[in-house]
Amino acid sequence: MSQAPRRTVVVLAAGEGKRMKSATPKVLHSLLGRTLLGHVLVAAGAAEAEQTVVVVGHQAEQVREHLAEVAPAAVPVLQAVQNGTGHAVRIALEAVPEAAGTVVVLNGDVPLLRPETVASLIAAHESAARAATVLAAAVDDPSGLGRIVRDASGGLARIVEERDASAEEREIREINAGIYVFEAAALRAALGKLSTDNEQGEEYLTDVFGLLVEVGSPVGVFVAPDVEETLGANDRAQLAELRALLRDRVNTAWMRSGVSILDPATAWIDVTVTLEPDAVIDQNTQLKGASAVAAGAVIGPDTTLVDTSVGAGATVLRAHAVGAEIGPEAVVGPFSYLRPGTRLGRKSKIGGFVEAKNSELGEGAKVPHLSYVGDATVGAGANVGAGTIVANYDGVRKSRTVVGEAAFVGSDTVLIAPVEVGPGAYVAAGSVIAKDVPAGNLGVTRAQQRNVEGWTARRRPGSKSAAAAEVAERAAAGAGEVSEAE
Template sequence: MSVDRTVIVLAAGQGTRMKSSLPKCMMPMLGRSLLGHVLFAAEALGAGRTMVVVGHEAERMSAHVAEIAPYAATVLQAQQRGTGHAVRVAADALGELSGTVVVLYGDTPLLRRETLAAFMGAHEAAGNSATVLTAEVADPAALGRIVRDADGGFESIVEFRDASPGQRAIREINSGIYAFDAGALREMLSKLVSDNDQGEEYLTDVLGMLRRAGRAVGTHTAEDVDDTLGANDRAQLAQLQAIMRDRVNGGWMRSGVSMDDPSSTLVDVTVRLEPDVTLRPGVQLRGDTVVESHAEVGPDSTLVDTSVGAGASVVRAHCVGAVVGAGCAVGPFAYLRPGAVLGEGAKAGTYVEVKNSTVGSGAKVPHLSYVGDASIGADANLGAGTIVANYDGVAKHRTDIGEAVFVGSNSVLVAPVTVADGSYVAAGSAIAEDVPSGSLGVARGRQHNSQGWVAKRRPGTKTDEAAQRSK
């Protein structure tokens, strides 16, 4: 149920230091964009209105917001004239405001729901006109400092460039995340000015104005300083991803998932794992991947939007949009492409590629094979080097391989073709016509041996000497 809260997320900047064609807030991190992580955290507030302020690549950003958070609206900040100006643009677009307004930033992906909930609870319980989320950091660097009065209450926020040596020694910093009484915020936004070096309207000025007006301004300190971290370049982005990776992996391990090397294991926040799953080093699980109990993935495997059944094994494989049934064996060095469906106990082995095909229960494609646009029946076996030739240069065609079929090594099945239940294909055949049930399909030239060829054409070679000795 929504409550009388409004969330405003500032995401108008370009993020030039990322040096990316993507707007900074759209940069990906473990299954969501930076902005997506922030909006996910904000959902826990139950706000009745969520507004994202966009600017750089506004159309692209708006489309992204519509995709990941259809409940959120966007508003354009055509000129980036500071955080205060951005909030005023959002407030004007929202119209009448009441209750609590929370201001967040679209590049703080580590912000957690529990941190926001505690922050909001502290603000509303105190009845403050404004509350700022702070953090105690070992190295505050160039961040704004929280200056407190003699009683320990909030006095001001001092930017690094304006801070005295004593103030620069303060380790409590401003996260830039605020909660406001809507009426107080609206009143002070109308009084903001831009008479500073940057010619911008600063949201931090609102807190000072409120305090000078005798309004209650409070602070709430985040239990985990990582919640407040943002990313300005790709090096910082990697640092944030490492923190999130450790959080995600730690949660899964506490839920019964085994990881040999959590530092080399990347699991998107959208992935679902069951207890007793084992992830070996070098595993990446992306998108809507699901891995069921007692399955083992890795080492060195990437699964994207793939489901893995209970007790299956996926070793050094790349799987995208695939279904791996219970007890299956995949890899090493297999490639399952979209539409690949392996039934219970099936096998797709070494250097096997499967695309848009079903492999029936107990069926085996052990090595060096390509299967595309095909169905393979239960308990069938495709020998090494079997190729399903599904493409004629213009269109794709289907191949049906029945139950308990045995296809000999180095065979080509030229689609469209059916190899019916219980039939054989002789090794080295190029099958272009249907093979009836219970039959042996042979499609190859007869062998001819030229007697004495080595002695005539390769006399004196090691081969010839070996042939002479064998006589």
């Protein structure tokens, strides 16, 4: 049995990204559920490397903290002074002196790079037993990018940075994508020969290719199957362009897997989201984080779900949910807000202008209108009427409210926690309930109504209300006279 090749990945993530004009390091800017660096690390997984080294520099501590969250096995190495990509790779290899075999070098700002492309690049390099292979792409506008300079036979002669390129070389449209594969020993030897004799006064990793060509070592070019994979982001405008490209890629993949996305241009789905076939995503919808949507569910329009699961056949319309669980065939919206810890049972309903937090609704339970339900358990088949408030917070602590199975809470009610409305119990509309209502009882706290005769004429003389009341009183008096005459 042949032994698996030894591989090391080096990710370059030390740059400041000045054109981002941000306190956040460039590689930590995000698009569709991952940072730029996070996307690159996922693509790097295709290398199946023994170790991954991430070169950090600007705001190094922030990058280290992020690595601890998303790639705890990665080794951060500090490049205190950003003295070029060659310098960065050299200090990365110094941190892992045992590294041998294949070394894959990736820029930390190419989020559209696919794992499949990384795997193909490595395979092409290793099968040809090259000393170095560069990923290239043909672009319409190569401005600002390094150029691939080929020899008369079409092989790689060298890579030249635009600042150091001649006028003729600047006309070349085949560019260096900043993604490389090297044989470790050849790379180490060439890194030791790098100079800073260039416009930037830095050690260019790309100069390694020219040095290898000079000594007759085999080098090559692997052309990316899709130029979009090689695109980076230097400012917010380019980041937005990448975000849109990734949105289209993600949406196309989901539609081809059986998901209906009614307006792909306005559906933004994180790469961390999962969808089942026959789910329907309507326009102006954002699905973020670990959200999951089951078959037959309809999400949107105008809906945002963050870390929220939606069961089969459920409907979520013009709603915002964070950390919620929406059960099968449940209905949410419009204009509802589900906060963390909200769990809706099968066929339950959260209606218009309802906010729920850390609460459970049993199967078929309903909160149809204009209510707040916090820290509550609502039993199966129960109905919570319009304008109900669960007063869960007393200014010091939060307490829980329980509404039992098949209970009915009338409109404009306040339930003051901790309190329990028993199974099958009723609460009269307009009540303020501070004591438990036992099963099958009716809870009522209304004061007796009293009508003060003639109040408007006395207290609001000359007003429109007084005039209307006078007309109505005269009409009523006239109707009484006619009735007596009959």
